[in-house]
Amino acid sequence: xxxxxxxxxxxxxxxxxxxxxxxxxxxxxxxxxxxxxxxxxxxxxxxxxxxxxxxxxxxxxxxxxxxxxxxxxxxxxxxxxxxxxxxxxxxxxxxxxxxxxxxxxxxxxxxxxxxxxxxxxxxxxxxxxxxxxxxxxxxxxxxxxxxxxxxxxxxxxxxxxxxxxxxxxxxxxxxxxxxxxxxxxxxxxxxxxxxxxxxxxxxxxxxxxxxxxxxxxxxxxxxxxxxxxxxxxxxxxxxxxxxxxxxxxxxxxxxxxxxxxxxxxxxxxxxxxxxxxxxxxxxxxxxxxxxxxxxxxxxxxxxxxxxxxxxxxxxxxxxxxxxxxxxx
Numbered sequence: 076x077x078x079x080x081x082x083x084x085x086x087x088x089x090x091x092x093x094x095x096x097x098x099x100x101x102x103x104x105x106x107x108x109x110x111x112x113x114x115x116x117x118x119x120x121x122x123x124x125x126x127x128x129x130x131x132x133x134x135x136x137x138x139x140x141x142x143x144x145x146x147x148x149x150x151x152x153x154x155x156x157x158x159x160x161x162x163x164x165x166x167x168x169x170x171x172x173x174x175x176x177x178x179x180x181x182x183x184x185x186x187x188x189x190x191x192x193x194x195x196x197x198x199x200x201x202x203x204x205x206x207x208x209x210x211x212x213x214x215x216x217x218x219x220x221x222x223x224x225x226x227x228x229x230x231x232x233x234x235x236x237x238x239x240x241x242x243x244x245x246x247x248x249x250x251x252x253x254x255x256x257x258x259x260x261x262x263x264x265x266x267x268x269x270x271x272x273x274x275x276x277x278x279x280x281x282x283x284x285x286x287x288x289x290x291x292x293x294x295x296x297x298x299x300x301x302x303x304x305x306x307x308x309x310x311x312x313x314x315x316x317x318x319x320x321x322x323x324x325x326x327x328x329x330x331x332x333x334x335x336x337x338x339x340x341x342x343x344x345x346x347x348x349x350x351x352x353x354x355x356x357x358x359x360x361x362x363x364x365x366x367x368x369x370x371x372x373x374x375x376x377x378x379x380x381x382x383x384x385x386x387x388x389x390x391x392x393x394x395x396x397x398x399x400x401x402x403x
Contacts, residue, residue, distance in 0.1 A: 129380065129381050131380060131381050132192070132193040135196070135197060135381075135385070136193060136196065137162060137193065137196025142163040142164070142199075145160045146158045149206075149228050149232075150224055150275050151274065151275055157208070157210065158188060159228060161204060161205070161207075162198065162205040162206075163204050164203075171236065171245075172203060172240060172241060173204070174232045175206070175246075175249055176206050176228045176229055176247070176249075177191045177195045177206060177248075177249055177250070178191070178249070179251075180251045180253045180254045181212075181253055183212060186212075189207070194207075195207035197388045198249070198392065203395065204239055206232050208225070208228045210224035213303070217308065218321075219269070219272070219321070221253075222322075223271065223272025225248070225257045225260070225261055226270065227281075229261060229280075229281045230279040230280070231275060231279075233246055234276040245284055245402060246284055247286060247399070248261045248285075248286050248287070250291075251376060251378050252289070252345070252346065255289045256291045259293055259324035261333070262334075263324045263327040269321070282333070285333055285334050286333050286334070286336070287338070288336070288337050288351075289377070289387070290345070290346050290351075290377070291337070291339075292350055293323065294323045294326075294353060294354075295319040295322050296319055297350075298350060300312060325354050325357050328358055328363065330362060332361070332363045334363065335358065337355060337365065338351075339370070340373040340374065340377055341369050343375045344375060368390060370387075
């Protein structure tokens with residue numbers, strides 16, 4: 076490592092060449108490249124200690140026998156098209172099955188419809204039709220664009236239910252982190268016209284019958300603000316408090332809000348556990364069903380860990396089944 080100090084201050088490409096000339100191993104070279112060009116990788120590892128090398132997405136890939144219909148267009152905004160992948164059980168059912176919209180995390184700023192494929196696959200093998208969606212990031216369009224997209228996805232799934240063997244009266248949603256926030260809004264704001272958008276199927280309801288929200292933001296006004304939240308909203312809280320309020324699922328809770336299962340780590344350093352607690356309290360105040368499962372010692376994105384994935388997906392599947400049966 077004697078050459079490292081003398082390499083400081085050089086252009087990144089120059090540093091790489093220099094290190095190769097010092098006969099560093101190929102493996103170490105890859106690490107150096109990652110540190111130089113992907114500093115966010117360090118942050119990911121810090122925020123998900125122990126998980127980055129043990130991702131559930133690799134340990135629990137969608138089973139090979141699933142029926143997967145890819146790249147279905149579910150929303151249009153002018154020339155912009157949004158797509159989803161529909162994961163279906165291996166065998167067709169004699170009767171319609173529940174449908175679940177799957178919404179990825181990523182701080183509202185990154186990710187694609189493949190990010191939560193492992194969750195969609197688990198739901199499909201459990202007997203659900205799972206629509207794993209892309210949505211517009213904060214770099215493309217600010218709030219309420221992503222909300223419009225998730226509601227358009229629900230409307231599309233309901234409008235196309237008969238084509239894919241889905242029960243239009245049994246539509247749910249699951250998401251984590253930013254996706255948890257978006258599905259919580261699906262569960263609470265079905266009556267809010269300003270959040271519907273014009274993505275398609277305007278005469279179809281975007282109401283969902285059940286929601287699983289993992290580590291969600293539920294009230295933007297009561298959490299420490301960070302860059303991802305401000306990028307999502309588009310303006311600082313002090314300048315546009317109305318927008319921050321409008322983006323908060325908790326303000327829409329009423330007697331018709333969808334039953335919700337909240338799963339959250341007590342030591343979550345990204346989204347405080349209290350965010351789920353206050354939403355459950357608000358649900359109880361209006362007499363609606365809300366369950367809160369608290370994990371004692373998980374990182375924020377616990378669903379990415381093989382330690383937690385199986386257990387909490389089983390809880391999610393059980394919740395959807397119970398609530399869907401009651402809804403029918």
